[in-house]
Amino acid sequence: xxxxxxxxxxxxxxxxxxxxxxxxxxxxxxxxxxxxxxxxxxxxxxxxxxxxxxxxxxxxxxxxxxxxxxxxxxxxxxxxxxxxxxxxxxxxx
Numbered sequence: 001x002x003x004x005x006x007x008x009x010x011x012x013x014x015x016x017x018x019x020x021x022x023x024x025x026x027x028x029x030x031x032x033x034x035x036x037x038x039x040x041x042x043x044x045x046x047x048x049x050x051x052x053x054x055x056x057x058x059x060x061x062x063x064x065x066x067x068x069x070x071x072x073x074x075x076x077x078x079x080x081x082x083x084x085x086x087x088x089x090x091x092x093x
Contacts, residue, residue, distance in 0.1 A: 001009075
């Protein structure tokens with residue numbers, strides 16, 4: 001093997017080692033990025049479900065109130081006789 005060939009072989013080996021370090025660094029960065037992306041979505045979805053869990057009683061109250069009002073509107077539409085407003089507010093002496 002000539003000295004030039006030996007020098008080229010050494011340079012190739014050094015470049016190969018350097019490329020290997022760079023590739024390992026890229027792979028490590030990709031894994032870390034994937035981990036952070038998964039953690040991000042877990043936090044987003046977890047906070048959404050947690051918020052719903054804590055707000056659910058209030059949502060149930062609003063839904064029950066809405067359903068009650070809807071029933072009252074349906075009763076009024078069906079024509080049930082309701083007392084007239086002046087008679088309902090008049091004071092009985």
